Amino acid sequence: MLETTFSIIKPDAVSRNLTGQIISRFEAQGLKVVASKMLQLTQAQAEGFYAEHKGRDFYEPLVAYMISGPIVVQVLAGENAIALNRQIMGATNPEKADMGTIRKDFALNMRENSVHGSDSPASAAREISYFFSQTELCLR
Numbered sequence: 749m750l751e752t753t754f755s756i757i758k759p760d761a762v763s764r765n766l767t768g769q770i771i772s773r774f775e776a777q778g779l780k781v782v783a784s785k786m787l788q789l790t791q792a793q794a795e796g797f798y799a800e801h802k803g804r805d806f807y808e809p810l811v812a813y814m815i816s817g818p819i820v821v822q823v824l825a826g827e828n829a830i831a832l833n834r835q836i837m838g839a840t841n842p843e844k845a846d847m848g849t850i851r852k853d854f855a856l857n858m859r860e861n862s863v864h865g866s867d868s869p870a871s872a873a874r875e876i877s878y879f880f881s882q883t884e885l886c887l888r
C-alpha cells in the first residue's frame with residue numbers, strides 16, 4: 749500500500765552533519781521525500797508534538813533536547829512507508845537496534861536517537877498535519 753509517513757532528523761544528527769547521510773538511506777531503500785523543511789522548534793511546539801508522553805520521566809529532558817538546535821521535518825512516501833521507515837531507523841534504544849539501521853550507526857543514546865518516525869497511520873496523519881499543510885506535499 750502506498751503510504752506517507754512523518755520523519756524528524758533530530759538535533760543530535762543535524763548538529764553532527766548527518767542530514768544528508770540519513771536522507772540517502774531513506775532514498776536508497778525506496779522512500780521518497782515529498783516535503784521537507786529545517787526549523788527550530790519552540791518549547792510549545794515540542795511539548796505539543798510529544799504530548800502523549802507528558803508525565804513520563806523522559807518527557808521534560810526530551811522537550812529540552814528537541815529545542816536544543818534545528819531539526820529537519822519531512823514527509824516520506826512509498827510502499828508501506830510507515831513500517832519501512834521504522835525498519836530503516838531501528839529500535840528506539842540504539843543498543844537494541846539492528847545492524848545497519850540509522851540508530852545503530854548514528855544514535856548517541858535512547859534520547860538523542862537521531863530520528864523520529866510515525867508509528868501508525870493515525871500518528872502519521874496527526875504528525876504530518878502538525879508541521880505541513882496538504883498543499884506543501886508534492887505527491888504527484
Ligand code: CMP
Nearest residue numbers: 801806810840858859860861863864865
Ligand atoms: P521518538 O521516536 O521521537 O519518540 C519519543 C522519544 O522519546 C524517543 O524517540 C526518544 O527520543 C525519547 N525516549 C523514549 N523513551 C525514552 C527513554 N526511556 N529515555 C529517554 N528518552 C526516551
